[in-house]
Amino acid sequence: MFVYADNAATMPLSPAALSAMRPFLEENYGNASSIYSVARDARRALEDARRTIAGALGAAPEEIYFTAGGTEADNWALVGACEAKRNQGGQGGQRDRGGRGAQDGRHMIVSAIEHHAVLHTAQHLQKQGFELTVLPVDKLGRVAASQVQEALRPDTVLVSCMTANNEVGTIQPIEEIGRLCHASGVWFHTDAVQAIGHIPLDLSSLPVDMLSLSGHKFGGPKGIGALFLRRGVRLPPLLHGGGHERGLRSGTENVAGAVGMAAALRESTLGMAEDIRRTSAMRDRLIAALSAIPYAFLTGDPENRLPGNASFVFACVEGESLVLNLDMAGVCASSGSACSSGSLDPSHVLLALGLPHEVAHGSLRLTISGDTTPEQVDYLISQVIAAVARGRAMSPLWDAAAQKPIQ
Numbered sequence: 001m002f003v004y005a006d007n008a009a010t011m012p013l014s015p016a017a018l019s020a021m022r023p024f025l026e027e028n029y030g031n032a033s034s035i036y037s038v039a040r041d042a043r044r045a046l047e048d049a050r051r052t053i054a055g056a057l058g059a060a061p062e063e064i065y066f067t068a069g070g071t072e073a074d075n076w077a078l079v080g081a082c083e084a085k086r087n088q089g090g091q092g093g094q095r096d097r098g099g100r101g102a103q104d105g106r107h108m109i110v111s112a113i114e115h116h117a118v119l120h121t122a123q124h125l126q127k128q129g130f131e132l133t134v135l136p137v138d139k140l141g142r143v144a145a146s147q148v149q150e151a152l153r154p155d156t157v158l159v160s161c162m163t164a165n166n167e168v169g170t171i172q173p174i175e176e177i178g179r180l181c182h183a184s185g186v187w188f189h190t191d192a193v194q195a196i197g198h199i200p201l202d203l204s205s206l207p208v209d210m211l212s213l214s215g216h217k218f219g220g221p222k223g224i225g226a227l228f229l230r231r232g233v234r235l236p237p238l239l240h241g242g243g244h245e246r247g248l249r250s251g252t253e254n255v256a257g258a259v260g261m262a263a264a265l266r267e268s269t270l271g272m273a274e275d276i277r278r279t280s281a282m283r284d285r286l287i288a289a290l291s292a293i294p295y296a297f298l299t300g301d302p303e304n305r306l307p308g309n310a311s312f313v314f315a316c317v318e319g320e321s322l323v324l325n326l327d328m329a330g331v332c333a334s335s336g337s338a339c340s341s342g343s344l345d346p347s348h349v350l351l352a353l354g355l356p357h358e359v360a361h362g363s364l365r366l367t368i369s370g371d372t373t374p375e376q377v378d379y380l381i382s383q384v385i386a387a388v389a390r391g392r393a394m395s396p397l398w399d400a401a402a403q404k405p406i407q
């Protein structure tokens with residue numbers, strides 16, 4: 001049997017997205033900025049895609065800027081906000097709402113469990129002279145709104161907190177955090193790459209100024225994403241050139257990518273309620289069965305978690321060896337995030353949850369989707385149990401006779 005259980009790393013391209021894209025990869029190859037008819041068709045499709053995405057998010061089409069993915073959207077939000085506020089004091093944007101008068105912005109707040117696209121960008125800005133507060137999380141991976149409140153300063157430019165974590169699936173209280181930011185006139189960015197297309201989000205009511213999304217995390221193609229910039233939030237361009245995307249993001253438009261992403265988002269939005277019900281029921285069964293393994297611990301919030309996420313740490317096994325073992329059984333899973341595999345350091349997310357290094361090394365993330373079948377879940381359960389047992393049988397730290405970790 002083959003089971004793809006790494007949907008948080010990427011999802012297969014949905015057939016609806018592929019067929020929507022096809023014409024723009026084949027006959028309709030026009031550059032959307034040219035003026036003859038083939039190009040006008042491409043332009044129309046691009047703007048239709050923008051409308052579809054905006055509609056699914058509760059945003060206006062002119063608030064959606066296409067990017068080359070989630071990483072670019074995150075980079076743009078952080079770098080752009082810092083640049084916009086560096087020497088502007090109280091001018092522009094929502095900073096005025098706090099009525100704090102002019103003061104140069106030089107401080108930024110992010111959570112400790114952000115994706116590296118946010119965390120490393122924040123650290124880069126710190127090297128440029130910005131001050132950075134990295135907020136801790138509790139053992140379930142939750143950011144406390146009260147800690148955001150305490151970290152806010154008169155010169156805070158931006159708070160960035162992800163909507164849902166890619167490794168442990170914890171969903172954050174972004175509405176509460178956004179409200180606090182707005183009460184102080186501070187911009188709020190959320191990396192919603194893992195949330196969009198999977199859980200409901202409505203930007204018409206959420207106090208969010210900037211939001212990042214990525215096509216391939218909900219059945220669209222790779223290499224396309226978007227940054228939502230609420231009306232009134234003005235960022236300088238990240239990329240300079242021909243002035244595409246209303247002068248803010250130059251580069252010939254990826255029409256097929258945008259069309260595919262829009263088709264995938266439309267599909268996942270329509271099927272979302274049913275998908276959540278189906279996927280979370282399978283996830284709960286997976287969690288219950290794997291929790292019965294001795295010295296297995298669920299990571300992340302057991303209540304407020306993404307519908308498809310079942311992430312664990314198992315004492316006395318290496319996550320990497322579990323992944324390789326499962327691969328031989330036809331199961332695709334991950335240990336930590338895809339980006340950090342290949343490095344020997346355990347994931348920054350698991351360490352931020354307070355797990356000791358040696359425990360964090362035994363992490364396994366299974367992320368299923370609405371296309372996963374109950375038979376595949378049965379297979380996953382049996383294969384993970386077998387892989388953990390095999391790993392422990394070879395571990396010098398595991399006392400097979402007593403079936404427990406050797407202290």
Ligand SMILES: *Cc1c(COP(=O)(O)O)cnc(C)c1O
Pocket residue numbers: 008009068069070071072074115117162164165166191193194214215216217223224225
């Ligand atoms: C995948 C991911 C990204 C990066 O998106 P890309 O489109 O792959 O660049 C950013 N943030 C989170 C939370 C992700 O899961």
